Amino acid sequence: MKKNMFISTALILGVLVFSATGAVAQIVEQQPEAQGETVVDVINSSENHTVMASLLQETELDATLRQGPSFTVLAPTDEAFAELGDAVTELQANPEQLQQVLLNHLFQGAASAEEVQEALDVNVETGDLPASNGVVHSIDSVILER
Numbered sequence: 130m131k132k133n134m135f136i137s138t139a140l141i142l143g144v145l146v147f148s149a150t151g152a153v154a155q156i157v158e159q160q161p162e163a164q165g166e167t168v169v170d171v172i173n174s175s176e177n178h179t180v181m182a183s184l185l186q187e188t189e190l191d192a193t194l195r196q197g198p199s200f201t202v203l204a205p206t207d208e209a210f211a212e213l214g215d216a217v218t219e220l221q222a223n224p225e226q227l228q229q230v231l232l233n234h235l236f237q238g239a240a241s242a243e244e245v246q247e248a249l250d251v252n253v254e255t256g257d258l259p260a261s262n263g264v265v266h267s268i269d270s271v272i273l274e275r
Contacts, residue, residue: 200263233272
């Protein structure tokens, strides 16, 4: 999985497309910094995102998200993952596919909850959670394909 981390970093850093129309989302000013908490720390501190936290760790994407400039993370709630049923276990059995599904939730730059909702047609339950290296938006679904 270590060599995939370099691929993951390149994929994350190369992803900026937010809408089906091909428009590129405008990078917004980063939200006020959260006393050194990274986007990973924000997710890890949430009682509603334990599945996302463990999957980021399992794929080693958490290490990538602790570094780097600014990220927008769409964090599906535990309830959203539960709605997938056995599909989560199947994803865990296929590390490349799991990593791709998680990458569907990660973007370079800080985009507001409003921009994300409009561009991706997702429901942001709690948005604009600031981090020292970006912003986290809690969503109620898992983006399987983008």
